[in-house]
Amino acid sequence: MKVLVYAESWNGSFKKSTFEAIHYAAEVAKLMNAETVALSISGTEDHAQLGQYGAQIIKTIENAALETFDNQTYAEAIIAVADEMGADTIIISNTNNGKAIAPLVAAKRKAALISNVIELPESISPFTIKRKTFSSKAIAKYQTHSDKKVITITANAFGYAEGDSSASVESFDFTPQETTPSLTSLSVDSATGKIGLTEADLVVSAGRGLKGPENWGMVEELADALGAATACSKPVSDIGWRPHSEHVGQTGIAINPQLYIAVGISGAIQHLAGVNASKNIVVINTDPDAPFFKAADYGIVGDAFEVLPKLISAIKSHKASI
Amino acid sequence: MNLLVCISHVPDTTSKIAFTDDHTEFDASGITFVMNPYDEFGLTKAMHLKESNGARITVINVGLSATESTLRKALAIGADEAIRINAEPTDAAYVAELIADYARDKNFDLIITGRESIDYNGGAVPGILSVHLNLPFVNACIGLDLNGDQATLVREIDGGKETLQGKLPLLIAGQKGLVEEKDLRIPAMRGIMMARKKPLTVIEPSEATKQTMVLNYDLPKEKEACTLIDPDQVDQLVELLHREAKVI
Ligand SMILES: Cc1cc2nc3c(=O)[nH]c(=O)nc-3n(C[C@H](O)[C@H](O)[C@H](O)COP(=O)(O)OP(=O)(O)OC[C@H]3O[C@@H](n4cnc5c(N)ncnc54)[C@H](O)[C@@H]3O)c2cc1C
Ligand SMILES: Nc1ncnc2c1ncn2[C@@H]1O[C@H](COP(=O)(O)O)[C@@H](O)[C@H]1O
Numbered sequence: 198m199k200v201l202v203y204a205e206s207w208n209g210s211f212k213k214s215t216f217e218a219i220h221y222a223a224e225v226a227k228l229m230n231a232e233t234v235a236l237s238i239s240g241t242e243d244h245a246q247l248g249q250y251g252a253q254i255i256k257t258i259e260n261a262a263l264e265t266f267d268n269q270t271y272a273e274a275i276i277a278v279a280d281e282m283g284a285d286t287i288i289i290s291n292t293n294n295g296k297a298i299a300p301l302v303a304a305k306r307k308a309a310l311i312s313n314v315i316e317l318p319e320s321i322s323p324f325t326i327k328r329k330t331f332s333s334k335a336i337a338k339y340q341t342h343s344d345k346k347v348i349t350i351t352a353n354a355f356g357y358a359e360g361d362s363s364a365s366v367e368s369f370d371f372t373p374q375e376t377t378p379s380l381t382s383l384s385v386d387s388a389t390g391k392i393g394l395t396e397a398d399l400v401v402s403a404g405r406g407l408k409g410p411e412n413w414g415m416v417e418e419l420a421d422a423l424g425a426a427t428a429c430s431k432p433v434s435d436i437g438w439r440p441h442s443e444h445v446g447q448t449g450i451a452i453n454p455q456l457y458i459a460v461g462i463s464g465a466i467q468h469l470a471g472v473n474a475s476k477n478i479v480v481i482n483t484d485p486d487a488p489f490f491k492a493a494d495y496g497i498v499g500d501a502f503e504v505l506p507k508l509i510s511a512i513k514s515h516k517a518s519i
Numbered sequence: 520m521n522l523l524v525c526i527s528h529v530p531d532t533t534s535k536i537a538f539t540d541d542h543t544e545f546d547a548s549g550i551t552f553v554m555n556p557y558d559e560f561g562l563t564k565a566m567h568l569k570e571s572n573g574a575r576i577t578v579i580n581v582g583l584s585a586t587e588s589t590l591r592k593a594l595a596i597g598a599d600e601a602i603r604i605n606a607e608p609t610d611a612a613y614v615a616e617l618i619a620d621y622a623r624d625k626n627f628d629l630i631i632t633g634r635e636s637i638d639y640n641g642g643a644v645p646g647i648l649s650v651h652l653n654l655p656f657v658n659a660c661i662g663l664d665l666n667g668d669q670a671t672l673v674r675e676i677d678g679g680k681e682t683l684q685g686k687l688p689l690l691i692a693g694q695k696g697l698v699e700e701k702d703l704r705i706p707a708m709r710g711i712m713m714a715r716k717k718p719l720t721v722i723e724p725s726e727a728t729k730q731t732m733v734l735n736y737d738l739p740k741e742k743e744a745c746t747l748i749d750p751d752q753v754d755q756l757v758e759l760l761h762r763e764a765k766v767i
Contacts, residue, residue: 300646
């Protein structure tokens with residue numbers, strides 16, 4: 198038996214969420230007494246590193262037709278490998294590309310799709326697993342009796358560790374079918390140099406309490422000092438102080454980093470829905486009654502304009518001391 | 520142009536989530552249901568296309584009779600016809616197959632869905648539906664321009680965006696950006712009056728397969744009380760994040 202995991206890469210390297218997906222797949226494989234196969238499509242040179250996270254066999258596809266991401270052809274490739282290896286369980290990260298592929302793979306293989314998974318399966322037969330639902334306001338335990346399943350896992354929900362095992366790398370011949378309805382990619386615009394929000398371990402986020410876009414310098418400085426990604430509340434992106442891609446919450450990106458620092462954000466229920474799965478929450482707000490304090494682990498009742506400069510220098514001296 | 524907009528009927532974003540019957544059922548008492556926020560962007564986009572290119576808009580929902588308020592709202596906003604497939608939408612594969620069975624012979628040029636429903640959050644129905652109908656599928660769609668049957672599409676990717684080109688028919692799963700939030704349509708009096716005369720057809724479900732079921736629900740663990748730190752002692756916060764939380 199095999200568990201197949203899609204090893205997503207970006208600009209020639211594997212994503213952090215990929216290591217997590219492989220580690221997760223390897224743990225699922227253990228429960229099933231199965232082997233873990235990772236599939237890398239037009240990925241990097243250094244495939245063997247995936248072995249460290251638990252992949253035993255690494256299949257690689259190098260084909261000019263698959264140089265740019267296309268959900269139809271990538272889904273077909275995953276299915277071709279799954280069919281050849283006899284892999285009934287397929288693991289995919291819940292990234293935007295992952296979400297564009299997973300339902301296609303599931304529907305074409307008549308497999309059950311369970312997305313937003315946060316834990317290892319509780320039972321393999323019948324297959325029972327927990328996923329986030331109601332915009333992270335609840336957790337649902339799902340069951341499927343289908344032999345075939347596609348699982349997408351929430352970034353940062355599971356974590357990963359490097360081991361010292363190794364894997365065999367084998368190339369896989371794949372040519373897309375002409376009949377696949379497809380789209381042509383014209384261009385990719387990437388916000389370079391930035392830490393991706395969904396994958397980030399540390400996130401600094403700010404809201405309307407910051408008064409205006411000109412004050413984001415200190416938010417970015419704090420993020421830089423920590424090595425964190427930046428985020429914002431919805432009104433802040435609505436008014437155009439920050440790009441929409443930074444908007445977190447129920448109708449934005451849902452995240453669960455190790456640390457979420459919220460500055461000048463009130464903590465409305467829709468905001469909390471997207472961030473309350475963060476392992477540690479720090480809230481900085483002038484209003485002691487701001488609802489966010491109820492969801493926080495650490496709080497400072499104070500003015501962001503006074504607290505942030507102090508916090509930045511405290512973090513910098515901490516970093517210098519270790 | 521012939522447009523299909525898939526609409527799910529979900530608890531309002533301010534809803535407190537609770538469960539009944541040993542946590543096996545969502546407790547809908549006291550909950551206001553609304554059109555899924557992502558679907559509002561899709562419906563408004565359909566209205567823009569109707570106004571610029573001329574189009575007939577069909578809206579569809581898989582749900583029991585309580586969802587008709589949301590379909591009526593879509594008609595009041597400007598959809599021409601509403602379809603309700605009379606079944607409980609308990610599973611994404613099931614919902615997608617029911618919609619596909621309805622849509623298969625209707626020659627839709629464009630099917631618009633939302634990126635995800637804010638209750639199931641599956642992000643599943645659109646992609647599965649696209650396979651049943653053999654249509655290209657663009658997820659997290661934040662831009663669509665049509666020139667005849669040529670479409671230029673923008674989709675959100677992790678850390679950026681991608682521009683794509685394709686040909687109708689196709690299926691998109693939309694979100695904010697497809698249209699701007701300030702342009703979202705709300706029903707006007709005249710629309711509400713006109714909606715009363717528009718057809719809302721209820722059809723019985725076809726034979727479709729369910730793949731999953733929910734055994735039970737739980738709420739996330741409650742946080743313990745927050746540790747307050749004096750604003751003049753931020754060093755303490757850094758210390759706690761280092762020693763206690765071990766995150767820096
Ligand atoms: C359908 C729907 C979906 C939504 N989805 C989302 C979503 O996904 N994400 C989201 O974030 N919101 C969402 N919202 C909006 C949400 O309801 C809130 O309006 C929003 O989160 C508030 O943003 P905010 O906290 O930045 O601003 P405010 O509520 O205005 O809060 C500003 C906070 O800053 C504090 N403050 C002021 N000055 C200072 C200072 N000098 N120093 C420190 N603190 C200060 C204030 O005490 C206050 O608590 C949604 C709303 C709806 C209706
Ligand atoms: N019961 C339903 N009826 C009609 N459309 C639905 C239904 N459920 C989901 N959809 C559509 O599929 C999108 C994604 O939903 P989901 O797969 O549940 O996250 C929604 O935004 C709707 O456009």
